Amino acid sequence: MMGSESCSAVRGQISTGGRHSRLHQTLATMAVPGMNKKLYSQTEKYLGDEMKQQLVKCTADNAEHEKNHAIEIDLFHQAIPAIKVIVDVGWSKRTHKHFYNAKRGVAVIFGHYTKKLLFLGVRNKFCSICAIHDNKNSDPPTHRCYKNWNGSSSAMETDIICEGFRMSETLYSIRYMFVIGDGDSSVMANIRSSVPYGIFVTKIECANHAYKAYRSCLEELARDHPQYKGKGGLTKRAIQRLTTGARIAI
Ligand SMILES: [Zn+2]
Incomplete structure (x- = not known):
């Protein structure tokens, strides 16, 4: 378990997009001794793992509420509770209809009844350690690699959302039968072709x-x-x- 001051300091940097160097500068300006880089990295990893665990627990609880509501209102598809979801996507470098060269993409699926998160996925085309060693034509050392996507930036959203749909039954025993989201037709086309119950899913603009x-x-x-x-x-x-x-x- 990390010290609560260390956790608070690192969490503050994560929330505001800062890193070790900024925390160090801020503390130095306040004449407060800084945190060494190793402790910062360990705390960051600890917080990351904690957040992931909390995320899994929260999304499972949210899905349970959605499922109970579907049972209450008697909404089933082939005897499986059916719910309405909201999907949305975001990029590290893209606004509505502009810039298609993002290196990172995130997509989320929310339950419409609870307005709470059911699924979150991230696709990352870039890892600084891999990139540095690529430039040197050498093999990267063993590291926590964040690169998990080699396809195009525009295909990131589709891949994440379809993954969420495919996992709805195995994770939560529910089906996402109604989708509210943006007008990207490739998402719906892929849901229809890659999700076992996809052909029955209805799109709501x-x-x-x-x-x-x-x-x-x-x-x-x-x-x-x-x-x-x-x-x-x-x-x-x-x-x-x-x-x-x-x-x-x-
Ligand atoms: Zn890497």
């Missing part, structure tokens, strides 16, 4: 993603067709009004 897609289309129109620009056309203000109206209507 997410209002937020629908209006973002609408805004992107209007911006594209204004950018690619000069006749729509200027007064009375698709100005920034007009696009804002149209998308706000669309979101309210949905």
